[in-house]
Amino acid sequence: MNNHQEQSRLFETLWASFLEGELDAEGSRQLQELLENEETFQNVAVEQYEIHRLLGFLMKEYPEQSESFVQETLQKLRTQTNEFSTQTMQRIRKTVFASPSSLPATPNNKISEQKISAIRRSIGSLFVVSSGWMTAAIAIAVLFYVWKSIALTPVTPDQSTTNNSVDDAVSPADQVRFTRVARAQFFGELSPGVDSSVQSEKTYCLTSGMVELLFPRGAVAILEGPAIFRARDGECLEVDTGLCSVYAPDGAEGFQVLTPDANIVDRGTRFSIHVTDFSETEVHVIEGAADLYRKDIINPDSISKSNSPVQQEIRLTERQSARVQTSKEFQSAPMEFRADQYRKQLPDRIISYEASQGPDGGVDQLLNIRLQRNGQEITHSVDDLIPVELIWFQANEVSRDGHFLGRETLPVDRRELSSNNSLASGVINPGGSEQPLTTTPILKHDPANGIQGTPGMAFRFQKPVKNRLGPDLVLFEIHPISSPTNGDAFHISPLNFQKGRRSLTITNYDLSLLSPEALPVMHMHAHNLLNRPITSLDQLMTDPAQGRPVRLKYRALAVAIDLSDLGYEPDEEADGIFIQDAEDGHGRIDPVFIGGLP
Amino acid sequence: MMAENIQNEHDIEESLRRVRGGDTDAYEVVIRQLERPLRAWIASLASPGIDVAEIAQQSFITAYLRLQEYEPGTNFSAWLFAIARYQLKTETTRLRRIADYQVRFAPDLLSKELDRQEKEPSSIMATRLEYLRLCTESLGGSLSQFLNWRYQEEVSLEEMAKRSGRSVSAVKKQLWILRQQLKACIEARAATSRSL
Numbered sequence: 194m195n196n197h198q199e200q201s202r203l204f205e206t207l208w209a210s211f212l213e214g215e216l217d218a219e220g221s222r223q224l225q226e227l228l229e230n231e232e233t234f235q236n237v238a239v240e241q242y243e244i245h246r247l248l249g250f251l252m253k254e255y256p257e258q259s260e261s262f263v264q265e266t267l268q269k270l271r272t273q274t275n276e277f278s279t280q281t282m283q284r285i286r287k288t289v290f291a292s293p294s295s296l297p298a299t300p301n302n303k304i305s306e307q308k309i310s311a312i313r314r315s316i317g318s319l320f321v322v323s324s325g326w327m328t329a330a331i332a333i334a335v336l337f338y339v340w341k342s343i344a345l346t347p348v349t350p351d352q353s354t355t356n357n358s359v360d361d362a363v364s365p366a367d368q369v370r371f372t373r374v375a376r377a378q379f380f381g382e383l384s385p386g387v388d389s390s391v392q393s394e395k396t397y398c399l400t401s402g403m404v405e406l407l408f409p410r411g412a413v414a415i416l417e418g419p420a421i422f423r424a425r426d427g428e429c430l431e432v433d434t435g436l437c438s439v440y441a442p443d444g445a446e447g448f449q450v451l452t453p454d455a456n457i458v459d460r461g462t463r464f465s466i467h468v469t470d471f472s473e474t475e476v477h478v479i480e481g482a483a484d485l486y487r488k489d490i491i492n493p494d495s496i497s498k499s500n501s502p503v504q505q506e507i508r509l510t511e512r513q514s515a516r517v518q519t520s521k522e523f524q525s526a527p528m529e530f531r532a533d534q535y536r537k538q539l540p541d542r543i544i545s546y547e548a549s550q551g552p553d554g555g556v557d558q559l560l561n562i563r564l565q566r567n568g569q570e571i572t573h574s575v576d577d578l579i580p581v582e583l584i585w586f587q588a589n590e591v592s593r594d595g596h597f598l599g600r601e602t603l604p605v606d607r608r609e610l611s612s613n614n615s616l617a618s619g620v621i622n623p624g625g626s627e628q629p630l631t632t633t634p635i636l637k638h639d640p641a642n643g644i645q646g647t648p649g650m651a652f653r654f655q656k657p658v659k660n661r662l663g664p665d666l667v668l669f670e671i672h673p674i675s676s677p678t679n680g681d682a683f684h685i686s687p688l689n690f691q692k693g694r695r696s697l698t699i700t701n702y703d704l705s706l707l708s709p710e711a712l713p714v715m716h717m718h719a720h721n722l723l724n725r726p727i728t729s730l731d732q733l734m735t736d737p738a739q740g741r742p743v744r745l746k747y748r749a750l751a752v753a754i755d756l757s758d759l760g761y762e763p764d765e766e767a768d769g770i771f772i773q774d775a776e777d778g779h780g781r782i783d784p785v786f787i788g789g790l791p
Numbered sequence: 792m793m794a795e796n797i798q799n800e801h802d803i804e805e806s807l808r809r810v811r812g813g814d815t816d817a818y819e820v821v822i823r824q825l826e827r828p829l830r831a832w833i834a835s836l837a838s839p840g841i842d843v844a845e846i847a848q849q850s851f852i853t854a855y856l857r858l859q860e861y862e863p864g865t866n867f868s869a870w871l872f873a874i875a876r877y878q879l880k881t882e883t884t885r886l887r888r889i890a891d892y893q894v895r896f897a898p899d900l901l902s903k904e905l906d907r908q909e910k911e912p913s914s915i916m917a918t919r920l921e922y923l924r925l926c927t928e929s930l931g932g933s934l935s936q937f938l939n940w941r942y943q944e945e946v947s948l949e950e951m952a953k954r955s956g957r958s959v960s961a962v963k964k965q966l967w968i969l970r971q972q973l974k975a976c977i978e979a980r981a982a983t984s985r986s987l
Contacts, residue, residue: 209963211897213948214839225896239904243835244970247923250834252942262830263822266848270818270855381808590928675823677802 200227204234212245260744368409369393369424375539377402377418378678378707386709387544391424399435403539406430412441412448412459415536425451434472438465438536441481455517456486464509465535475528477514479535484508485517541565541663542703543751544710548616551715556749559614559669559786564753566663566790575614578667578788579658583611584769585636585651588727589624596622596727597720597738598671598783607734611652611784616669616749617717619785620733624648625774629684629696634771638729646729649773650784651688657766658789664753666770669786670702671714671747678706680750681782682775687759688768694760698775702750714747749785799824803867810858822851825868828916832872833879836905838898841882850875880905918984919977926976930969937965 207224210216216224227234369391377384380398391397391406399418406414409427416422420435430437431451441448441459448459453472457464462481468474476485485507507515514530544563548556563572588596597603599610599618610618625648638646658665672680679701686696704711720738727733756767767789774781803824809817826847834843854861854871861870880902887898927938940946940954952959 248942
């Protein structure tokens with residue numbers, strides 16, 4: 194053995210001892226010497242150290258650790274920012290709010306201009322006396338105060354009546370409301386709740402999904418994402434891009450839609466408008482009439498058509514369409530009429546649900562579901578729904594998050610977790626496949642005879658579910674708020690592939706993490722099984738389980754599914770369904786409630 | 792993995808936008824998205840004796856308080872990791888100053904490594920962790936047992952030697968080889984991923 198080999202062996206021994214915390218003083222001296230003289234040893238030492246530490250991190254990791262870290266960090270954050278703001282606020286109060294008359298009392302939690310100016314002055318003076326890190330900290334603290342003043346301070350009746358601000362009157366645009374929402378996702382903000390106000394002049398960026406807006410005089414507009422729009426004055430909607438369908442009933446005539454190049458004025462009609470990415474405006478009138486004007490005409494009714502040297506107005510009547518583009522002159526071109534561009538209503542979906550509250554305020558037992566089925570909005574009590582029974586389960590690999598959610602103790606028959614009405618219990622983390630099934634799943638695992646079961650889980654309805662118009666079953670899954678907002682993707686398949694039946698992949702839920710209607714779930718316990726994959730329902734039912742509290746926050750997402758999408762004929766009955774995780778690299782599906790619609 | 796990273800970045804930017812808009816609670820989403828890779832990265836380069844959680848928490852708080860310095864859309868996680876690197880470097884230097892000269896080699900070594908690694912985007916660390924997890928799962932039963940004893944149950948080397956019927960130095964050697972194999976496995980997975 195040469196000298197280098199000897200040194201390498203010595204280095205390995207010493208560094209391994211160091212990693213184990215067993216290095217004595219003489220070993221430390223030798224190690225330091227070796228590291229100083231040999232760069233290769235330094236590299237190996239860093240590599241070994243990194244893996245050693247990552248193994249320590251990875252193998253001692255458990256979900257509660259993350260939750261505990263997050264909560265501790267947030268607590269420290271609050272404490273530290275409070276320390277900054279306490280001192281700063283004392284100064285601000287002295288300099289800005291010394292006089293009671295300067296206290297703001299505007300409605301809608303809006304901060305007064307007077308206060309903003311005072312705060313700006315205060316910030317300015319603070320910047321003069323501060324520098325570097327403290328400047329940043331104080332500026333942030335002041336901004337916190339501004340934010341809190343705007344967003345957090347509740348408005349009491351007293352406050353709202355002590356000021357005669359012009360803001361007292363609610364503007365017409367503030368009376369515009371989001372009346373319906375379907376899988377809507379907005380850039381940079383949560384989806385609006387049903388019946389929430391549309392903020393006046395605010396630009397909304399609808400990245401996907403649809404919303405329905407109701408204007409004060411009865412006009413209804415449905416916008417489909419991607420779309421950018423804003424409500425102007427209660428009788429006017431401005432669309433920068435996207436597809437919009439308008440219905441103006443009697444009394445709503447004169448409702449306007451502004452696009453980059455044109456004003457469209459309703460004359461009692463149904464029409465659709467498509468503003469393309471190139472700012473062209475396409476208008477298709479379904480019934481009634483609509484007038485198109487140049488964008489710079491403020492008041493269309495004041496136009497004197499006879500004095501107009503160029504075309505300034507185009508009237509479209511039923512089943513007519515036009516494409517409008519303004520360059521130097523207002524130009525329009527006929528185009529193929531497309532009735533299918535007009536959307537009469539939002540698609541069928543789960544609108545909302547109600548559930549009982551657990552001890553911590555999170556939801557527990559599902560009570561009812563409100564959904565749109567074949568265009569009709571209906572509410573079903575959970576007792577009306579057809580329950581399911583778990584008849585098959587197989588996982589591809591060991592689940593570190595366990596396969597059961599529920600109370601501290603598992604029920605004797607673990608299948609109950611899937612059959613009960615609780616949104617805080619279920620059999621979770623089934624196996625899956627990137628590709629959906631194209632053949633009947635195998636609900637048996639007998640390797641000795643060469644039979645490998647299909648990864649996933651199968652449910653049988655307590656009585657067959659009939660394929661009616663619109664959705665036929667509902668599925669709820671719980672999803673941590675720290676995960677991607679769309680929910681866990683999954684495949685749903687018939688139990689028996691025949692007569693053109695097929696699988697359907699669900700990647701979006703009707704109620705996602707961005708929906709205010711997806712409610713937080715009560716505290717749960719997860720139960721881990723032995724450190725081996727679950728290959729059959731029997732094994733799932735009998736393997737020893739160990740429970741632990743779940744500390745992450747979850748919400749219950751929901752989606753309605755139409756059996757027609759699985760290839761069932763109208764009025765054909767389904768005995769059950771098969772579910773597989775879509776193996777998309779995100780979390781596995783955690784179904785907590787499945788029910789057939791009556 | 793790439794799509795997930797993009798989605799995560801998108802979620803983070805959206806949350807930061809909300810924080811700036813006054814929804815201070817939205818910062819929780821940022822912490823949840825990045826805490827795991829950040830803690831793992833700090834753990835992999837922190838000298839013994841450094842409180843990893845403390846450094847990670849202070850990094851999030853500093854990033855929050857200096858949020859006006861962050862330019863939206865320029866990769867918040869990389870910016871956060873740069874802050875963490877500075878915090879870790881400061882703490883490593885402090886430890887080195889108070890350490891006996893004979894045991895300064897560890898902070899010296901890791902300090903040098905911190906200088907070398909200008910920044911470690913969260914996506915890379917998250918990927919490395921995932922590769923490590925997959926690599927550990929691909930180990931055979933007896934090798935996997937060694938890792939479980941050492942890193943999960945934290946049993947002593949003597950106890951591991953007793954359980955496996957080997958000498959303590961043989962156990963040390965086995966752990967050394969295992970770490971080498973895992974390192975090679977991670978690199979192989981990374982290389983395969985890059986070539987796809």
